Amino acid sequence: MPEQTELREVLAAIVQRHAGAPTRLLQVLRDVQDVRGWIEPEAIALLGDLLGLPAARVEGVAGFYSFLRTDRPARYHILFSDNITDRMRGNTALLDYLCGKLLVERGHVSEDGLVRVDFTSCTGLCDQGPGLLVNGWAIPNTNIERLDCIAQLVLDQAPVTEWPADLFSIQDNIRRRDILLGHDLQPGDALRAAVARGSESAAEAAANARSWREANIAAPQGPLAVLDEIKRAGLRGRGGAGFTTGLKWEACRNASGPMRYVVCNADEGEPGTFKDRVLLSGYADLVFEGMTVCAYAIGAGQGFLYLRGEYRHLLAPLEETLARRRAAGLLGKDIAGLKGFDFDIQIHLGAGAYVCGEESALIESLEGKRGIPRNRPPYPVTHGYLQRPTTVNNVETFCAAALIAAKGGDWYRVIGTAKSAGTKVLSVSGDCARPGIYEYPFGTPVRQVLADCGAVNTQAVQISGPSGVCIAADEFDRRIAFEDLPTAGAFMVFDQSRDMFQVARNFAHFFAHESCGFCTPCRVGTTMLKATMDKIAAGHGTPYDLAEIEKLDRVLHQSAHCGLGHTACNPTLDTLRRFRPTYEKRLKSLDFEPAFDLDGALARARRMTGRDDAGAHLSTEATE
């Protein structure tokens, strides 16, 4: 079979490019999809063969990630970002418009195998939405004119690499700078300062030892001095949870293993967050510098940057930055002239799975597996990548670590509040005149952010995305800080014209789509929450359903495997508590309404007969 042989050659070349390592399975699958338009069944069997893995495991990984298709090939995969901020800018009508132009049904590959159009979770372009992905390449500011252009390019079958560059032009929109966004460090400054922080005797010990790592144990003042500064700075993780960075680094440093790893979590999937995109596009040196400082402090030899698939456009520039740093002696062997300080960074691209932002799921994904959060303990600091000690930090945390390495913990400590040192970079989007990136010292009240971004008549702010909190106008004096409103960076503004029920419903759909499905409560519970919200939206809700939502919340908090499940009901409960009338006006004034929707059950028959007129529907009571 010549076709089979040809496919094998294509796959073998891809596998070869990834050194035949099963840990690169996800990267291999991404490349296969790029070349073939999908992951076909024959490819799965061959890849299993080439990588020495059971084919079912390859299939399981391919089936886990949203951007990998195993059903049908399509030359163009067009995905509309479906965060609530994209909805507010009319993404649904725009998607329908494009489907009409291309004569396709949403979610289905066109008959000729040319194109598939669908929604996807937030792509991180909320300040310039609605966002769009074409074969993984991000396009901002979608509008009718741009869609006309895109439709024509698709119909002309123009390769995406030849599409006009201005379609893909993404703005940083930095509106307020503080110590991080306004930093004046040159590449290598922080690293040299970190190394110099060791006493002279330490440098001497290192010079006399066979390697820096040996000296690291014998005379550890250098790395320990850096660790000390990080601790003294009071730096806490910027991914949302706020774990003390110094303690994490110390635990990893003290864990024994043949190799330690530094992982940068750039899987920025929380709807409404896009600050890491800007940090990676404009501050990549600072990010890599922070990772290298971490490697120095904990004695790591290998680093990974896990870049979310939606940020594919950042891959090439990031690789260039890495190459530049290698050439400058800031990565690779004997970094900064320190004998034995060997460290390099590899970029790993995700493929559409929010749950991989959870650090242990991210590590599974790095190992080429389905992104399922692990059972903990043990924690990644002792049993991370390949069961070896691993430090996972957020992009912004590494930036802050680089600043601290250069300027010291005491300098950093005094910025912000007593419990939240430093600054926080916010991604502001939604109903405001100036959406974009704002950096503030911790302790800044929400009201000030709203004033700065030009928000008026604000009804609510969703802080830290769907897994954070939704606050109403009487809480705008609350402060951005771990002790009051902890945040990973999302700041979505909703004015008085917005329906907060629909906001919560959008988030319920998000969690159901992104649940990894490992544990019962999250897999089934998020689906039930979504169904209940849809039932209320359809006008069939009752007070019983509101009680059900509270029960689901209890079950998820008590038994879900990870944070995704724990927080899945938060946006619904937050809005239910603060904006109850928007729910109640939708309820039928009944005590109980059967969940079975007779008219809905006829949908299939309507599709089969091609009818959708009034006569094909059961007459429903007019709702007042």
Next chain:
Amino acid sequence: MSDTQTFLLDGEEIPFAPGQTVIQAALAAGHYIPHLCYHPEFKPHGSCKVCTVKVGNRTAASCTLPAQAGLEVESASDEMNDLRRTLVQMLFAEGNHFCPSCEKSGNCALQALGYDLGVMTAGFRHLFPDRPVDASHPDLLLDFNRCILCELCVRASCEVDGKCVFALSGRGIDKHLIVNAPSGRLEDTDVALTDKAVQVCPVGVILKKRVGFAQPIGARRYDASPISAQALADAPRAPAGDGRCAACEEAEEK
């Protein structure tokens, strides 16, 4: 001087050996904690969450919670049993479970647990998923309608049989069991009737053909006594595998 360490389970002292999890120590000491995906012969998995217990004001799956001296664990409370009932209801609503017409009835851990916990209805709207059966194999039937995604067959096939016949694909509510064959059919795998994976299914997914009713309903395992009583007799068993898959991990070492 005694080396035995203990923790408290519902007020009673439970001895444990280092490395044991709470459920392992509890079952060994004759105390039942309801569970589904946990199996004494396999490394704890922690996915069904039925064995969730309360420790202080936190909750955790007892199958993966390391036993620690001085822990005060609450299991047989109304609160925890309410939670378990809801989780079992979720599993009933998620799949297509029609006990009266199921040949596994009476031998099914999900059904037995439902009875034991007093589950009277599914509690949620049934999802009625579309899951075609696989009857391709001459001696085995795969009825995915009843799959609770406990991964016991996946683990057994990988860790004990060394075949990796079963795996999971999909995500979230679309997660589903697959078999290791390009055709996706069981007949094209190297599964054997003697495989551990074939014997370990707690529900009615992996069924031997032509023997479904050899043992009459009424004379089946959970007809004799409830699952809570039988789980204890089952508990002290040697591990079947070491929690690793030789086939997969050999590839990783490369």
